[in-house]
Amino acid sequence: MSPGGLHLVVPGARLLPQYEEALEAGWSPDTERDISREQLTRLRRNRRAFLASLTRQDGTILTASGREVPRLPSQVFWLDDGEFCGVADFRFVPGSDLLPDYVPGHIGYSVVPWKRRRGYATRALGLVLNVARGRGLRRVQITCDEDNTASRSVILKNRGILTGTRLHEGERPKLVFNIDLTTGGGGAAITPSERAPI
Numbered sequence: 001m002s003p004g005g006l007h008l009v010v011p012g013a014r015l016l017p018q019y020e021e022a023l024e025a026g027w028s029p030d031t032e033r034d035i036s037r038e039q040l041t042r043l044r045r046n047r048r049a050f051l052a053s054l055t056r057q058d059g060t061i062l063t064a065s066g067r068e069v070p071r072l073p074s075q076v077f078w079l080d081d082g083e084f085c086g087v088a089d090f091r092f093v094p095g096s097d098l099l100p101d102y103v104p105g106h107i108g109y110s111v112v113p114w115k116r117r118r119g120y121a122t123r124a125l126g127l128v129l130n131v132a133r134g135r136g137l138r139r140v141q142i143t144c145d146e147d148n149t150a151s152r153s154v155i156l157k158n159r160g161i162l163t164g165t166r167l168h169e170g171e172r173p174k175l176v177f178n179i180d181l182t183t184g185g186g187g188a189a190i191t192p193s194e195r196a197p198i
């Protein structure tokens with residue numbers, strides 16, 4: 001299927017069995033920490049509560065360096081080409097283009113290994129940029145590990161501009177990119193058939 005057939009969907013029961021299979025295969029939706037086992041345990045304990053936890057807005061989160069910090073408003077999307085393909089998430093500070101220092105970037109993504117190299121991450125980032133624009137952001141920051149060639153390429157294809165390097169305790173050095181959302185840049189337009197929930 002072409003990347004044009006890729007949708008962003010809210011995590012839900014339809015794709016949950018494939019999400020579970022992906023965790024079982026060792027895929028982690030969090031690229032900073034391997035959380036596949038932890039999520040698998042929670043999912044199997046209570047599927048409904050697990051789904052609800054993916055979209056919760058309250059409480060705290062644990063950073064890569066082990067700090068417990070307030071959770072920012074966020075949206076989690078599953079990538080759907082008819083099957084579960086991966087995740088993309090977007091977090092932000094309402095009314096601001098800036099982020100607290102403990103948040104490396106506005107947008108993260110991870111594609112399951114068997115759906116890679118089809119343009120899905122590139123397409124998904126473009127769709128999430130449209131969501132960010134819809135939320136009123138004028139600029140987003142995205143980071144990737146210095147040696148993550150694939151992610152770097154995904155960001156550059158979405159008009160990312162390299163602005164520097166982030167050196168942060170407990171994290172690997174990261175390349176920092178900005179994407180200007182005011183120029184119509186950052187990803188393809190959403191076609192009517194797409195279902196990016198905003």
Ligand SMILES: CC(C)(COP(=O)(O)OP(=O)(O)OC[C@H]1O[C@@H](n2cnc3c(N)ncnc32)[C@H](O)[C@@H]1OP(=O)(O)O)[C@@H](O)C(=O)NCCC(=O)NCCS
Nearest residue numbers: 031109110111116117118119120121122144149150151153
């Ligand atoms: C990074 C990642 C999301 C890319 O997903 P993807 O769907 O395969 O990406 P795309 O198909 O859109 O590919 C984008 C570009 O990266 C290139 N690419 C993909 N995988 C690559 C690899 N393993 N090595 C080198 N280049 C790669 C593609 O060829 C493409 O560039 P091109 O069209 O110029 O050749 C995926 O590899 C992944 O989930 N990795 C683990 C999690 C992660 O690193 N997330 C990003 C955190 S910042």
